[in-house]
Amino acid sequence: MGWLLWLGACATVPPTPAAAPPxxxxxPADALDAFYQNYSVTLPEVPPSPAWxxxxxxxxxxxxxxxxxxxxxxxxxxxTKADLFVMLGDNVYGDARGGDMRxxxxxxxxxxxxxxxxxxxxxxxxxxxxxxDDHDYGMNDAGASFSARRFAERIFETFWRVPNDxxxxxxxxxxxxxxxxxxxxxxxxxxxxxxxxxxxxxxxxTPNQPGTERYVPSDDATRTLLGPTQWAWLxxxxxAPADLRVVISSLQVHADGHGYxxxxxxxxxRDRFYEALAARAGGEVVLVSGxxxxxxxxxxxxxxxxxxxxxxxxxxxxxxxGNEEAGPHRLGPTFVDENFGTMTIDWTGRTVGLAVHDxxxxxxxxxxxxxxxx
Numbered sequence: 001m002g003w004l005l006w007l008g009a010c011a012t013v014p015p016t017p018a019a020a021p022p023x024x025x026x027x028p029a030d031a032l033d034a035f036y037q038n039y040s041v042t043l044p045e046v047p048p049s050p051a052w053x054x055x056x057x058x059x060x061x062x063x064x065x066x067x068x069x070x071x072x073x074x075x076x077x078x079x080t081k082a083d084l085f086v087m088l089g090d091n092v093y094g095d096a097r098g099g100d101m102r103x104x105x106x107x108x109x110x111x112x113x114x115x116x117x118x119x120x121x122x123x124x125x126x127x128x129x130x131x132x133d134d135h136d137y138g139m140n141d142a143g144a145s146f147s148a149r150r151f152a153e154r155i156f157e158t159f160w161r162v163p164n165d166x167x168x169x170x171x172x173x174x175x176x177x178x179x180x181x182x183x184x185x186x187x188x189x190x191x192x193x194x195x196x197x198x199x200x201x202x203x204x205x206t207p208n209q210p211g212t213e214r215y216v217p218s219d220d221a222t223r224t225l226l227g228p229t230q231w232a233w234l235x236x237x238x239x240a241p242a243d244l245r246v247v248i249s250s251l252q253v254h255a256d257g258h259g260y261x262x263x264x265x266x267x268x269x270r271d272r273f274y275e276a277l278a279a280r281a282g283g284e285v286v287l288v289s290g291x292x293x294x295x296x297x298x299x300x301x302x303x304x305x306x307x308x309x310x311x312x313x314x315x316x317x318x319x320x321x322g323n324e325e326a327g328p329h330r331l332g333p334t335f336v337d338e339n340f341g342t343m344t345i346d347w348t349g350r351t352v353g354l355a356v357h358d359x360x361x362x363x364x365x366x367x368x369x370x371x372x373x374x
Contacts, residue, residue, distance in 0.1 A: 027147075028147035029146075029147050029148075029149055029150055031147075032101060032147055032148065032150070032151070033150065035101075036150060036151045036154070039102065039151075041102070041107070043107065043110075043154070043155055043158040043159065044107065044110040044111040044113075044114045044158075044159055045114060045158060045159055045161055046113075046114060046123055046128065046159055046160055046161060047114060047119075047120040047123055047124055048124065049123040049124060049126070049127055049128050049161075050124075050125075050126070050127045051127060052084065052127045052129070052178065052180075053083045053084060053127060053180065054180065054181070055083070055180050055181035055182070055185060055187075056083040056084050056180045056181065056187050056189075056345070057083055057344065057345050057347070058080065058081075058082040058083050058084075058342065058343070058344050058345070059082055059083065059084050059085075059086060059246065059342065059343040060077055060080055060082035060084065060085040060086065060126060060340065060341070060342055061085075061086050061088055061288050061290075061311065061313050061340065061341040061342070061343070062077065062085075062086075062087060062088065062290070062313060062314075062316050062340040062341065063087065063088035063089050063090050063091070063133065063250070063290025063291060063313060063314045063315060063316070064090040064135075064290060064291070064293060064314045064315030064316055064317075064318050065087075065090070065091055065092065065113070065119070065315070065316045065317060065318075066092075066093050066316075066317050066318045067092050067093070067109055067110075067112040067113035067116055067119075068093075068109075068112055069317045069318070070118070070317065071116070071118050071119065071316055071317040072118065072359065073316050073317065073338050073339075073340060073359040074118040074119055074121070074122045074316070075118060075121075075122075076340070076357065076359060076360055076361035077122055077126075077340050077361075078121060078122045078125050078126065079361060080126075080342060080361070081125075081126070082126055082342065083126075083127075084126065084127050084128075084129065084180075084189075085122065085123065085126040085127065085128045085129075086128075086129055086130070086189070086191075086248060086288070087128065087129070087130035087131070088130075088131065088133070088248060088250055088288065088289065088290035088291075088313070088314075089130075089131055089132050089133025089134075089135075089136065089250035089290050089291060090132075090133045090134070090135045090136060090250075090290065090291065090314075090315070091113070091130055091132065091133075091136045092106070092109035092110055092112075092113050092135065092136045093109055093135045093136075093318075094106030094107070094108065094109030094110065094135065094136060094138070095135055095138065095139050095140055096138045096139055096148060101147060101148045101151070102151075103138060103148055103151055103152060103155065106136070106138055106152060106155055107155060109136075110136075110155060110159045114159070128160075129160070129178070129189070129191070130156075130160050130191075131174055131175070131191040131192065131193060131248055131250060132152075132156055132174055132193070132195060132250065133194070133195065133250035133251070133290065133291055134195060134261075136152075136156065137149065137152055137195040138152040141201070141214075141261060142195065142198075143195055143196075143197070143198030143199060143200060144196060144197050144198055144199065144227070145200065146195075149195070149196055150172070153172070153173070153174060153196070156174055157169060157174070171229070172196055172229075173193040173196040173197065173227075173229070173230060174191070174193045174196070175191055175192055175193040175230050175233065175234075176191050177189065177190050177191065177237050177240075178191075179240070179242065181243075183241070183243075184243060184347075185243060185347050186241065186242045186243045186244070186283075187242070187243070187244045187245075187246060187345070188237070188240065188242035188244070188245045188246070188283070189246050189248070190234070190237055190238075190245060190246065190247045190248060191248045192226065192230070192234075192247065192248060192249050192250070193226075193230060194225050194226070194249060194250050194251050195250075196227070196230075197224060197225070197226055197227025197229075197230060198224070198225050198227075199223045199224055199225075199266075201214075201215040201218070201261065201265045201266075202215055202216050202217070202218045202265070203215060203216075204216050204259050207259075209259075210258075210325070210326070211257055211258060211259055211326060212259040213258060213259035213260055214259050214260055214261075215259050215260070215261065215265050216259065216265070217264060217265050217266070217267055218265060218266055218267075219267075220268075221268035223266045223268070223269060224266070224269055225251075225263065225266060225269050226269070226273075231272075231276075234276055235276060235279075238276060238277070238279065238280040238281065239280070239281045240281065241281060241282065241283070242281075242282070242283040243282075243283050243284075243371070244283055244284050244285075244286065244345065244352065244371060245280065245283050245284070245285045245286070246286050246288060246343065247277075247285060247286070247287050247288070248288050248289075249263070249287060249288070249289045250289065250290055250291055251263060251289060251291055252289045252291065252292060252298075252310070252312055253270065253273070253287050253289060253298075253308075253310055254287070254298035254299070254300050254308070254310050254329040254330075255292075255296075255298060255312070255327065255329065255330070256326070256327075256328050256329060257325060257326025257327055257328055258325050258326065260291075260292065261291065274300075274303050274304070274308075275304075277305055277308060278303070278304040278305035279305075280305070284352070284369065284370070284371050284372055285305070285308050286308070286309055286310075286311070286343065286352055286354070286369065287308055287309070287310035287311070288310070288311050288312075288313070288341065288343075289310060289311070289312045289313075290312065290313060290314040290315075291312075291314055292312060292314050293314050293315045293318060293319060293320045293336070294312070294314060294320075294322070294325075294334045294335065294336045295311075295312055295313045295314060295334060295335040295336075295339045295341065295356040295364075295365060296312045296327065296330050296331075296332075296333070296334040296335070296356075296365070297309065297310070297311055297312070297330065297331045297332065297354060297356070297365055297366075297367045298310040298312070298327070298329045298330050298331065299329065299331055299367075300329055307369075309352075309354060309367060309369045311341050311343070311354045311356070311367075312341075313339055313340055313341030313356055314339070315338060315339075316338060316339075316340065317338055318338075319336060319337050319338050320336070321336050321337075322336055331367055332365060333365075335356055335358070335364050335365055337358060337359065338358070338359040339356050339357060339358055339359070339364070340356075340357050341354070341355065341356055341357070342354075342355045342357065343355075345371075346371075347371075350370060350371040350372065351368050351369065351370060351371060352368070352369045352370075352371060353366065353367075353368050353369075354366065354367045354368075354369065355367075
């Protein structure tokens, strides 16, 4: 008994294990999350706009708007009286050149756009929806490696008044879908996000040369623009019924022959995209893109399920001019002055009219596509 008492008196209680340290951030964006969650700042919002319509027959498209410059072209756009206005990206120019992850340049650019009289008049007359591209994402040609992308998304969703219960608020990325009209006239508007998940493009070994100006195609089949989650969402989206699918891609899909950002820099990813379109549950497909500071119309009749006509329209008030470029899938020339695009759906004649308009509203490029049998 004495030995037992002695042993009990000498026993020690083992120390409580220290709490495991939190996992290390998986990326710089993860490391910034705690800061952004506690960063309180008033963010600008787009001026009030009419509610989205139940059905659409005329759509208006534009990209590349410098909010610090006049934009008289917006008056010609308002005169179209379109049912819906879609901003394709580069909706402001707010690159984070100073390296401040609070993104003061981007917030100021949006605030300037909110106060832009011509823009306020346009969105006050025509309902608006948007996706983004690099300059309203936060950095030229940026993708998934951009550390401030989640705060940039918060700024985007606040500015465009994305409702709190919208799926875009619940997940990473600004991709989304909206369907307008009744059966037989259903228009599915698919807004892709080509920034949040984009891998880096391969730099050109011969920069500033025609065809290899900045980047060259990659033979790495693992490179992605959409990322796995958005790819799964797109397959589900294209399986829903629609009579016409208008797919918004901030970057050009069909364009080949130039060395700037485009889907063709990741050939395997573009082939996968074409395969997804071909596997859709019916309905015609029209692609709309921006980015290039020039406009054009493209088509790929060689593809299964095609020809997938593509309207590229850019820019609103930031024309760079320049010579004609190669365009093996383009229908006619490009147009390098300020421009916007329209789509007019003729449900009776079963056609879709695509047009590029100059700053006065005059049609400078056009193309008619067939809707097919309802």
